[in-house]
């Protein structure tokens with residue numbers, strides 16, 4: 001299964017450690033930042049799969065930072081859960097209007113927070129959950145790492161597996177090579193765009209035996225898409 005990278009932006013060391021501990025306990029990878037500048041540096045390096053964002057931070061607030069992330073096409077779709085000590089209803093509305101997907105009030109129980117993380121990931125980043133996906137005769141199971149296409153078992157390398165999982169959970173949408181590098185590779189500072197073409201070719205070759213390789217389509221001048229048509 002793909003491990004989701006969770007960026008925790010929290011300036012209070014005790015809460016930061018508590019969050020990182022719980023995130024790791026759930027099998028996710030915790031990336032820690034103590035202010036929005038640190039968070040931005042991490043995001044520039046690799047897109048996280050979800051951000052836990054404290055509202056009250058030194059310098060730029062969590063709400064401002066969420067707005068900034070939503071305004072940038074590269075970071076627009078990263079799920080955000082806002083953490084706050086504020087309990088008033090209008091604060092909650094402001095938090096959600098800034099672009100957060102969910103909102104949790106301190107003090108929170110780790111169980112509740114983890115349930116929210118799972119729910120947001122399932123909704124916003126289905127390739128990060130371990131649920132079996134089935135599209136057009138292909139069935140992919142993240143837990144057993146198996147792919148069956150038209151009754152044929154398909155052997156895939158880890159990158160092709162992640163690529164197919166991403167495509168199957170984002171059907172009919174066109175992704176550029178850069179977007180695929182961001183979404184599937186994550187940390188890709190030293191990865192060239194043509195690497196994407198190499199793995200697409202391998203994925204198609206692996207699917208050939210099932211006759212379903214045509215689902216992986218090249219969109220000239222734009223990138224690739226997984227399409228049923």
Ligand code: CA
Pocket residue numbers: 010011012054055056057
């Ligand atoms: Ca704080």
